[in-house]
Amino acid sequence: MTKQEADWARLGYEVDAASEHEAAGSRYALLRNDSGDGLLVTGDAARRFTPAAADLDGREAASPWCVAALTPETAELLMQAFPWTRPVRRDQRRFSYGMGDRIDCATPAQLEAIASYPVFPIFAQQSIRELQLTRRSFPDVIAAAAFAVFAADYREGYGADGDHLKTLSEIDLALDAGCTMITLDCSERIDTTIAGLDRDARRQRWQKLPEDVRRHYLDNYADRDYPFIGHIPRSEVERIVLVFHRAIDLAQEAWEHIRKRGCEVDFELSIDETVQATTPLEHYLIARETSRRGVRLSTVAPHFSGEFEKGLDYIGDTATFRRELESHQAIAEILGYRLSLHSGSDKFRVFPHFGAVTSQAAHVKTAGTNWLEALRVVAVCDPALFRRSLEYAITARPEAERYYRVTSRVEEIPVLSEVADDDLAALVDAPASRQTLHITYGQLLHEPWFRVPFFSLLRREAGHYTTFLTRHTRRHLDALGLRRS
Numbered sequence: 001m002t003k004q005e006a007d008w009a010r011l012g013y014e015v016d017a018a019s020e021h022e023a024a025g026s027r028y029a030l031l032r033n034d035s036g037d038g039l040l041v042t043g044d045a046a047r048r049f050t051p052a053a054a055d056l057d058g059r060e061a062a063s064p065w066c067v068a069a070l071t072p073e074t075a076e077l078l079m080q081a082f083p084w085t086r087p088v089r090r091d092q093r094r095f096s097y098g099m100g101d102r103i104d105c106a107t108p109a110q111l112e113a114i115a116s117y118p119v120f121p122i123f124a125q126q127s128i129r130e131l132q133l134t135r136r137s138f139p140d141v142i143a144a145a146a147f148a149v150f151a152a153d154y155r156e157g158y159g160a161d162g163d164h165l166k167t168l169s170e171i172d173l174a175l176d177a178g179c180t181m182i183t184l185d186c187s188e189r190i191d192t193t194i195a196g197l198d199r200d201a202r203r204q205r206w207q208k209l210p211e212d213v214r215r216h217y218l219d220n221y222a223d224r225d226y227p228f229i230g231h232i233p234r235s236e237v238e239r240i241v242l243v244f245h246r247a248i249d250l251a252q253e254a255w256e257h258i259r260k261r262g263c264e265v266d267f268e269l270s271i272d273e274t275v276q277a278t279t280p281l282e283h284y285l286i287a288r289e290t291s292r293r294g295v296r297l298s299t300v301a302p303h304f305s306g307e308f309e310k311g312l313d314y315i316g317d318t319a320t321f322r323r324e325l326e327s328h329q330a331i332a333e334i335l336g337y338r339l340s341l342h343s344g345s346d347k348f349r350v351f352p353h354f355g356a357v358t359s360q361a362a363h364v365k366t367a368g369t370n371w372l373e374a375l376r377v378v379a380v381c382d383p384a385l386f387r388r389s390l391e392y393a394i395t396a397r398p399e400a401e402r403y404y405r406v407t408s409r410v411e412e413i414p415v416l417s418e419v420a421d422d423d424l425a426a427l428v429d430a431p432a433s434r435q436t437l438h439i440t441y442g443q444l445l446h447e448p449w450f451r452v453p454f455f456s457l458l459r460r461e462a463g464h465y466t467t468f469l470t471r472h473t474r475r476h477l478d479a480l481g482l483r484r485s
Contacts, residue, residue: 008031008040012033012034013031013032013033013038014031014032014033015029015030015031015032015040016029016030016031016032016151017029018151018152018153019150019151019152019153021082021150021153023045023081023082024043024044024045024081025043025044025045026041026042026043026044026045026046026081027040027041027042027043028040028041028045028078028081028082028150030147030150030151031067034459036069036070037070037147038052038056038067038068038069038070039067039068039069039070039074039078039147040065040066040067041065041066041067041068042063042064042065043063043064043065044064045077045081046058046059046064046065046066047059047064047066048077049066049068049074049077050066050068050069050073050074051066051067051068052067052068052069053067070143070144070147071143072137072139072140072142072143072177074143075139075142075143075146075147078146078147078150079146082150084149084154084155084157085146085147085149085150086146086178087123087124087142087145087146087158087159087160087178087179087180088157088158088159088180089159089180089181089264089265089266090120090159090180090181090266090298091120091157093118093120094118094359094360094361094362095118095119095120095360095361095362095363095364095480095482096119096120096121096122096159096266096362096363096364097114097119097120097121097122097363097364097366097477098122098125098161098163098344098363098364098365098366098367099121099122099123099125099366099367099370099473100122100124100125100126100130100161100163100365100366100367100370101123101124101125101141101144101145101370102126102130102134102367102368102370102371102441102445103134103370103371103374103445103455103458104136104140104141104144105144105455105458105459105465106370106374106465106469107123107144107145107148107149108148108151108152108462108466109370109373109462109465109466109469109470110123110370110469110473111148111149111152111154112466112469112470113469113470113473113474113477114473114477115484116484116485117474117477117482117483117484117485118360118482118483118485119477119482120157120158120159121158121159122158122159122160122161122181122365123145123148123149123158123159123160124138124141124142124144124145124158124159124160124161124179125141125159125160125161125163125181125365125367126138126141126161126162126163127163127164127165127185128164128165128166128170128173129164129403130163130367130442132442133441133442133443133445134441134442134445135445135446137173137177138160138162138173138174138176138177138178138179139177139178141160141177142160142177142178142179145158145160159180159181159266160174160177160178160179160180160181161179161180161181161182161183161268161365162174162175162177162179162181162182162183163183163365164183164185164270164273165182165183165184165185166184166185166186166187166188168253168254168257171184171254171257171258172261175258175261175263175265179265180264180265180266181265181266181267181268181298182254182258182265182266182267182268183268183270183301184250184251184254184267184268184269184270185270185273186244186247186250186251186269186270186271186273187270187273187274189246189247189249189250190243190244190246190247190271190273190274191242191243191244191246192243192274192275194239194242194243195243195275195276202238202239202242203238205242206238206241206242209241209242209245213241213245214241217237217238217241217245217289218234218237220289220292221237221285221289222234222237226284227330227334228280228327228330228331228334229280229281229284229331232281232285236281237285240281240282240285240286241285243282244271244282244285244286247271247286248286248289248290248293251269251290251293251295252290252293252294252295254267255267255293255294255295255296256294266298266299267295267296267297267298267299268297268298268299268300268301268340268363269286269287269290269295269297269299269300269301270300270301270340270342271283271286271300271301271302271303272301272302272303272304272342273303274303276303277302277303277304277305277306277324278302278303278304278328280324280327280328280331283300283302283327283328283331284331284335287300287331287332287335287337288335291335291336297335297336297337298337298338299337299338299339299340299362299363300332300337300338300339300340301339301340301341301342301365302328302339304321304324304325304328304341304350305317305320305321305324306320306321306350307407308342308343308344308347309343309405309406309407309408309435310343310345310368310404310406310435310438310439311345311346311368311372311431311434311435311437311438311439312346312408312431312434312435313346313347313348313349314347314348314349314350315407318349318350318353321350321353322350322353322357325339325353325354325357326357329357329358338358338361338362338363339354339358339362339363340362340363340364340365341354341362341363341364341365342365343365344364344365344366344476345366345367345368345369345476346369346476348475348476348479351476351479351480351481352479352480352481354480355479355480355481355482356481360480360481360482364476364480366476368438368441369469369472369473369476370469371437371438371441372428372434372437372438373465373468373469373472374454374458374465374469375389375428375437376425376428376468377457377458377461377464377465377468378454378457379424379425379427379428380424380425380464381457381460381461381464382453382457383421383424385450385453385454385457386424387416387424388449388450389437389444389450390413390416390427390433390436390437391416392440392443392444392447392450393436393437393440393443393444394410394413394436396440396443396444397410397436397439397440399443400439400440400442400443401439403439404439406435406439408431408432408434408435408436409432410432410436411432412430412431412432413427413430413432413433413436414427414430414433
């Protein structure tokens with residue numbers, strides 16, 4: 001320990017020795033403190049950083065130093081000094097895993113969880129809805145991942161996913177922040193009313209489409225035979241076009257917008273936000289037409305059959321799932337991209353099928369599992385806070401149900417006064433309480449009575465959190481058939 005480090009220790013700071021790195025003659029290390037962390041920079045580079053406070057400013061000293069707050073601005077300077085802390089594209093790595101961190105402190109545990117697995121991690125993964133509910137921005141999310149990667153000296157690359165983006169302006173927010181993956185959510189351009197129309201009404205809607213649109217799809221797809229798909233009758237082409245043609249247009253518009261900006265990203269087309277499961281015919285026509293228009297698809301997320309509810313295992317017939325998955329995988333292989341499985345947290349019943357059929361060349365998105373394992377820490381270490389949190393979540397659930405489809409009922413949650421402290425952690429696994437806690441993260445994180453002790457607890461009990469999250473994440477990876485080296 002240097003004299004300066006000894007001085008920091010006397011002031012209550014702890015230098016994270018594992019995070020010490022040098023670049024261009026300057027030294028960098030994370031300072032840990034109960035009231036918050038900072039980045040200690042010593043050397044000429046310190047003058048480029050903004051100190052977190054006046055008494056942390058030594059930029060004019062004979063030997064310059066500075067302690068900067070862990071902000072997006074600090075992260076950008078850190079990424080310039082250490083390019084391996086900046087998110088990158090997947091490149092040719094086969095399996096990618098989205099692990100969105102909603103609480104800005106899960107990445108260290110996620111790094112432990114994926115150690116030795118053949119995984120390209122997407123540590124920074126958030127949708128606009130998640131950002132609004134957690135009151136963060138894309139730069140905040142990427143900064144948290146960059147600092148964690150720096151602290152762990154992780155140099156194998158990670159991605160940043162602007163998830164479920166619906167407009168060009170939302171895409172711009174993600175690109176401006178440095179996202180290396182864009183997931184286009186086409187749900188607002190998918191016409192779900194077509195399914196309820198009879199034959200005559202559907203025909204009338206078809207005739208209202210511009211003639212050049214009708215002619216293009218009929219000439220290129222109707223009454224043709226395709227491998228693994230079979231014959232596509234004209235009536236089916238008309239139905240698919242009525243439902244999805246605006247979504248296809250949006251995919252082309254979004255891709256061309258990204259290319260005009262000169263950005264290189266992994267582009268995912270999400271068509272899973274629909275009422276019904278995506279048929280192989282729909283998948284093939286949408287993806288083939290999108291690719292024909294020059295869109296370079298990295299992944300496509302169909303709506304697989306069955307229910308993929310938040311926080312619960314797969315609900316449905318696994319034999320049907322696998323049979324349809326095999327068709328979707330064949331299409332993906334023909335057209336040259338990978339499949340993506342959304343709402344992947346805890347879908348253990350289908351993971352062996354998904355891993356086997358895709359040969360682990362696929363993408364899986366998870367997010368809520370990180371939050372739930374954090375709540376497991378609360379249940380174990382602060383029963384009173386957990387009780388209050390679940391009681392609040394029950395009252396907040398109706399508002400949260402505006403965003404999520406769930407079928408469990410709050411009436412299935414036990415009376416908390418009848419649950420012993422030692423049994424509270426089991427409520428993190430019980431379906432009704434698990435879903436209730438899962439979908440109310442936004443409301444809970446807005447409450448100071450929860451937020452302040454919650455993050456303080458996670459700092460104190462980081463070991464517990466790492467143990468819980470590592471165990472749960474590896475259960476996912478093992479079920480998908482991934483093996484540690």
